[in-house]
Amino acid sequence: xxxxxxxxxxxxxxxxxxxxxxxxxxxxxxxxxxxxxxxxxxxxxxxxxxxxxxxxxxxxxxxxxxxxxxxxxxxxxxxxxxxxxxxxxxxxxxxxxxxxxxxxxxxxxxxxxxxxxxxxxxxxxxxxxxxxxxxxxxxxxxxxxxxxxxxxxxxxxxxxxxxxxxxxxxxxxxxxxxxxxxxxxxxxxxxxxxxxxxxxxxxxxxxxxxxxxxxxxxxxxxxxxxxxxxxxxxxxxxxxxxxxxxxxxxxxxxxxxxxxxxxxxxxxxxxxxxxxxxxxxxxxxxxxxxxxxxxxxxxxxxxxxxxxxxxxxxxxxxxxxxxxxxxxxxxxxxxxxxxxxxxxxxxxxxxxxxxxxxxxxxxxxxxxxxxxxxxxxxxxxxxxxxxxxxxxxxxxxxxxxxxxxxxxxxxxxxxxxxxxxxxxxxxxxxxxxxxxxxxxxxxxxxxxxxxxxxxxxxxxxxxxxxxxx
Amino acid sequence: xxxxxxxxxxxxxxxxxxxxxxxxxxxxxxxxxxxxxxxxxxxxxxxxxxxxxxxxxxxxxxxxxxxxxxxxxxxxxxxxxxxxxxxxxxxxxxxxxxxxxxxxxxxxxxxxxxxxxxxxxxxxxxxxxxxxxxxxxxxxxxxxxxxxxxxxxxxxxxxxxxxxxxxxxxxxxxxxxxxxxxxxxxxxxxxxxxxxxxxxxxxxxxxxxxxxxxxxxxxxxxxxxxxxxxxxxxxxxxxxxxxxxxxxxxxxxxxxxxxxxxxxxxxxxxxxxxxxxxxxxxxxxxxxxxxxxxxxxxxxxxxxxxxxxxxxxxxxxxxxxxxxxxxxxxxxxxxxxxxxxxxxxxxxxxxxxxxxxxxxxxxxxxxxxxxx
Ligand SMILES: Cc1cc2nc3c(=O)[nH]c(=O)nc-3n(C[C@H](O)[C@H](O)[C@H](O)COP(=O)(O)OP(=O)(O)OC[C@H]3O[C@@H](n4cnc5c(N)ncnc54)[C@H](O)[C@@H]3O)c2cc1C
Ligand SMILES: Cc1cc2nc3c(=O)[nH]c(=O)nc-3n(C[C@H](O)[C@H](O)[C@H](O)COP(=O)(O)OP(=O)(O)OC[C@H]3O[C@@H](n4cnc5c(N)ncnc54)[C@H](O)[C@@H]3O)c2cc1C
Numbered sequence: 001x002x003x004x005x006x007x008x009x010x011x012x013x014x015x016x017x018x019x020x021x022x023x024x025x026x027x028x029x030x031x032x033x034x035x036x037x038x039x040x041x042x043x044x045x046x047x048x049x050x051x052x053x054x055x056x057x058x059x060x061x062x063x064x065x066x067x068x069x070x071x072x073x074x075x076x077x078x079x080x081x082x083x084x085x086x087x088x089x090x091x092x093x094x095x096x097x098x099x100x101x102x103x104x105x106x107x108x109x110x111x112x113x114x115x116x117x118x119x120x121x122x123x124x125x126x127x128x129x130x131x132x133x134x135x136x137x138x139x140x141x142x143x144x145x146x147x148x149x150x151x152x153x154x155x156x157x158x159x160x161x162x163x164x165x166x167x168x169x170x171x172x173x174x175x176x177x178x179x180x181x182x183x184x185x186x187x188x189x190x191x192x193x194x195x196x197x198x199x200x201x202x203x204x205x206x207x208x209x210x211x212x213x214x215x216x217x218x219x220x221x222x223x224x225x226x227x228x229x230x231x232x233x234x235x236x237x238x239x240x241x242x243x244x245x246x247x248x249x250x251x252x253x254x255x256x257x258x259x260x261x262x263x264x265x266x267x268x269x270x271x272x273x274x275x276x277x278x279x280x281x282x283x284x285x286x287x288x289x290x291x292x293x294x295x296x297x298x299x300x301x302x303x304x305x306x307x308x309x310x311x312x313x314x315x316x317x318x319x320x321x322x323x324x325x326x327x328x329x330x331x332x333x334x335x336x337x338x339x340x341x342x343x344x345x346x347x348x349x350x351x352x353x354x355x356x357x358x359x360x361x362x363x364x365x366x367x368x369x370x371x372x373x374x375x376x377x378x379x380x381x382x383x384x385x386x387x388x389x390x391x392x393x394x395x396x397x398x399x400x401x402x403x404x405x406x407x408x409x410x411x412x413x414x415x416x417x418x419x420x421x422x423x424x425x426x427x428x429x430x431x432x433x434x435x436x437x438x439x440x441x442x443x444x445x446x447x448x449x450x451x452x453x454x455x456x457x458x459x460x461x462x463x464x465x466x467x468x469x
Numbered sequence: 470x471x472x473x474x475x476x477x478x479x480x481x482x483x484x485x486x487x488x489x490x491x492x493x494x495x496x497x498x499x500x501x502x503x504x505x506x507x508x509x510x511x512x513x514x515x516x517x518x519x520x521x522x523x524x525x526x527x528x529x530x531x532x533x534x535x536x537x538x539x540x541x542x543x544x545x546x547x548x549x550x551x552x553x554x555x556x557x558x559x560x561x562x563x564x565x566x567x568x569x570x571x572x573x574x575x576x577x578x579x580x581x582x583x584x585x586x587x588x589x590x591x592x593x594x595x596x597x598x599x600x601x602x603x604x605x606x607x608x609x610x611x612x613x614x615x616x617x618x619x620x621x622x623x624x625x626x627x628x629x630x631x632x633x634x635x636x637x638x639x640x641x642x643x644x645x646x647x648x649x650x651x652x653x654x655x656x657x658x659x660x661x662x663x664x665x666x667x668x669x670x671x672x673x674x675x676x677x678x679x680x681x682x683x684x685x686x687x688x689x690x691x692x693x694x695x696x697x698x699x700x701x702x703x704x705x706x707x708x709x710x711x712x713x714x715x716x717x718x719x720x721x722x723x724x725x726x727x728x729x730x731x732x733x734x735x736x737x738x739x740x741x742x743x744x745x746x747x748x749x750x751x752x753x754x755x756x757x758x759x760x761x762x763x764x765x766x767x768x769x770x771x772x773x774x775x776x777x778x779x780x781x782x783x784x785x786x787x788x789x790x791x792x793x794x795x796x797x798x799x800x801x802x803x804x805x806x807x808x809x810x811x812x813x814x815x816x817x818x819x820x821x822x823x824x825x826x827x828x829x830x831x832x833x834x835x836x837x838x839x840x841x
Contacts, residue, residue, distance in 0.1 A: 203738065205738040
């Protein structure tokens, strides 16, 4: 019997799959679709083990779904260590489960010998809500803008968020996350915007800013740079946490909401922040049973409305509870959870453990560029220092989750403030200073709720360290 | 107060601290950043005995032997792998020089030999333009971090006072040394200057002028692969070296032959691209590998590219610097030799005599095999 894990009916999403493709896993023919990543296609075919670790030969599977964690490395068409969670499937591809590190072979990746150069007014790294908003401002002020993202689609985290957003109307509250990228793109002055997908910005060099594409390297000369690289998911320590079937909440969202593939049949969600609550609800929408949501604190971390939706569906939210062990040999078959107050343990039979224990800003690129950073827990951990215009001391601008873990609405406003501030360094612009003042006001009102307090405190700390020198 | 204060927590400072503590000496090590913050944390981890001058060969041989038992001595895995150094000769003239070197090396007990083009191929290396090579199976690679941390940990256990994140700002001499840092004041009978390329600045504090200049060297590491390359591959005339670590990464560096001294250690993209091209000629596998990291460090160069070991200006102001590209491989020897010098032992006197500060007054000629 064929193990088909694709989602065909969904209350919100319609999956328009591309052309049917055939490919091979270790010589065995399989089917997938155009515009699907290799990892998604394999998951749809019921394949969870993608490789084995070099030393202990532990099975390795999918985890982050955005090319950041290296858990999904496989051999593709003879090349080892390919990130299959972001590599699109092609007709006839030969995919192999990778045991260990992989062989180095005498054959070349096809790269053009020459490094190509290009120049632009604005370079924006990352096309999430922050990057897209910055691009909208920059192009509307008349600047040529290059927007670069290493994922196959534009929108960052938004491309998998099926729920309607909160916040103010100007930041598209009431709109579903998945619909926001198109709206923001629509705001851009099209003629001035160039978009590069599947392209990673990997370094600030004396020679220029380097971008890696599948077949070549490009060096960009830019008058202003805004880095909006978003965040990566935190991991949690528990026994067997590396088993295939233990996935990040973002990765789970990508599988089911972007590619229409079921991440599992029965799930345990860890963490009651907004991400945990929302993704648990999305799992239900996709037809996955959610056995429980565990939260180690004595209260729910996210918004009450999101929690209420889960409770109404009969999902138990277990406070003062954590996971202590995943069960299974090849992949997850169960989980042991524990009441940290009474010490009582409970075994659940399930095939998906979803980790939603927070995010950390992706600041690697900015650190490479020489930005100072500091540990500010209120902002999500190690963050780069910047002034009130989101300018770092390397002269590069930053905004969105890459500067502090918050939300899409604030990311959009920050992206705009950063773009206006960068533009003002290039000359006077009519109405810009006034617009920036309004945006600051908006950000303040957005943060006037309980959750905003934490960010405000973090920002205050950050400015203090920034001004220390 | 310790009898000896060591300035600099690279592999040499750490080795000296360990060796002094092992002899029961009181010692304080002061490092501005963390242990391995200087050249040590940037280095390629190569260990070789094939040098062109006899004096250097002798201390390198002594050091290479010490590496063989170092893991046991420091009770830690130092990721030592002795797959040999294979040094390519790109012209008949160069090969003739290598033959002479090998004769000299053999005469003092270094088991090096000349390889034919066929023999180079047998190592899985593409000869490309090479006409031969010299090879020594005693050579290899180890992990500079693990070696340094091993020295540090054992030194601490033996009572050494290891201070990090503390910078030496000023030194004065008045019968004994007084060392002023940004945090403390120390007195000492002996000061060891193991501050890497910044050793010159340390000596300046005492009015001693060391002929040391910093030269930038860039280096990269690829993704980790199954083991396929045994020897450290090196070329003097192309100025490169590359090896595979126990962890599977290929670590390689290349430097333009004509460079000016600088403290600007910014990595460049052009290095990464040129180095990869250069290595592809001899290791075509490199074509399909990703470079994961690149960085740069400084060689502390003296006029003859050989280290300064021993006093300078003051009888008890001991230098352990000027290592150019070889300070890691020499560190087990340097630790022993400097510790023995401070405790008044004669054991290593002859071996280190060629590396005195005084030699620069007589005039020197340059060691040819500098890279790696
Ligand atoms: C489940 C869930 C629900 C949420 N719900 C809400 C909500 O209801 N309301 C709300 O306001 N917010 C919500 N958020 C938060 C919101 O999605 C994020 O705060 C927002 O997406 C951050 O935007 P960003 O532009 O900073 O980064 P991201 O959206 O993370 O985008 C960053 C982009 O940068 C790219 N990138 C990174 N590094 C590089 C590089 N070196 N080169 C090229 N590209 C690179 C990445 O591929 C990515 O596409 C939710 C988040 C989650 C996970
Ligand atoms: C790219 C590269 C590749 C190399 N490859 C090899 C190789 O393959 N094999 C090999 O043997 N060698 C190699 N070398 C050389 C080797 O790294 C060095 O010779 C060696 O690490 C020097 O060690 P050290 O302890 O003498 O100095 P360092 O490691 O430079 O340590 C000096 C320390 O002094 C500290 N310091 C400086 N000033 C002060 C102050 N005022 N107060 C307190 N502390 C101070 C610094 O922070 C630093 O940590 C390489 C070097 C480079 C740059």
